Amino acid sequence: MSAEHTRAATDGSAGRAGRADGAPPDGTEGTEGTEGTPRRRRGRPAKGESGGGPGTQDRILASARELFAERGYEKTSVRAVARGAEVDQALVHHYFGTKEGLFSAAVALTAAPVTDRIAALDRVAPERAGEEFTRMFFRIWENPVTRAPLLAIVRSALTHETAARIFREFIAGQLLSRLAGTLDTADAQLRAELAAAQLVGTVLLRYALKMPPIATEDPETLIARLAPVVQHHLTGTAAPAG
Numbered sequence: 481m482s483a484e485h486t487r488a489a490t491d492g493s494a495g496r497a498g499r500a501d502g503a504p505p506d507g508t509e510g511t512e513g514t515e516g517t518p519r520r521r522r523g524r525p526a527k528g529e530s531g532g533g534p535g536t537q538d539r540i541l542a543s544a545r546e547l548f549a550e551r552g553y554e555k556t557s558v559r560a561v562a563r564g565a566e567v568d569q570a571l572v573h574h575y576f577g578t579k580e581g582l583f584s585a586a587v588a589l590t591a592a593p594v595t596d597r598i599a600a601l602d603r604v605a606p607e608r609a610g611e612e613f614t615r616m617f618f619r620i621w622e623n624p625v626t627r628a629p630l631l632a633i634v635r636s637a638l639t640h641e642t643a644a645r646i647f648r649e650f651i652a653g654q655l656l657s658r659l660a661g662t663l664d665t666a667d668a669q670l671r672a673e674l675a676a677a678q679l680v681g682t683v684l685l686r687y688a689l690k691m692p693p694i695a696t697e698d699p700e701t702l703i704a705r706l707a708p709v710v711q712h713h714l715t716g717t718a719a720p721a722g
């Protein structure tokens with residue numbers, strides 16, 4: 481065989497085997513994936529994506545709660561949450577979709593102590609519902625561990641419309657609907673909202689605005705004053721209109 485034929489055969493074998501640097505023989509960089517492998521889509525992490533594995537969602541949520549509390553909704557980015565959780569940003573999109581979805585999940589996690597205890601109110605005698613509901617609120621808000629993340633969520637809701645909408649939808653769908661479900665009246669939703677408004681207003685004055693004397697008063701004194709009013713909203717006879 482001539483030298484020319486030998487060189488041609490050698491070049492053809494090298495082309496079929498691929499370049500030595502690992503790129504495909506046609507000079508492309510392989511961004512489309514290998515044959516038979518689905519192209520990766522935005523928000524869907526590839527197998528073995530950085531930071532994936534057991535506990536990934538919990539780490540992302542923990543990072544999100546911390547950053548939402550520290551920076552508020554507007555100044556918290558998905559990228560920063562991913563960095564705090566030590567995961568690829570695509571994993572945040574994969575599990576929670578958008579920043580709104582991430583904030584919604586953070587709200588649900590933060591408010592879990594409230595929703596869990598409201599669910600238990602259906603086992604309380606109706607005539608004691610006002611005091612139990614009021615004490616439940618104060619137990620959660622007087623505890624620094626549960627108060628700090630809740631207060632951060634409330635502040636975000638007060639300063640950003642998107643955060644306010646998400647928080648409002650959660651309150652209506654998860655908290656007030658559960659409370660109304662414990663009442664056997666035609667106006668249960670209105671009663672639940674009036675009772676909650678009484679306590680939410682107190683929460684804002686005491687913990688967010690820190691307005692004395694409500695901010696400095698003994699919790700038992702406030703419970704004694706508020707519980708009868710909350711009880712009236714839940715089970716009392718409404719005064720005739722006009």
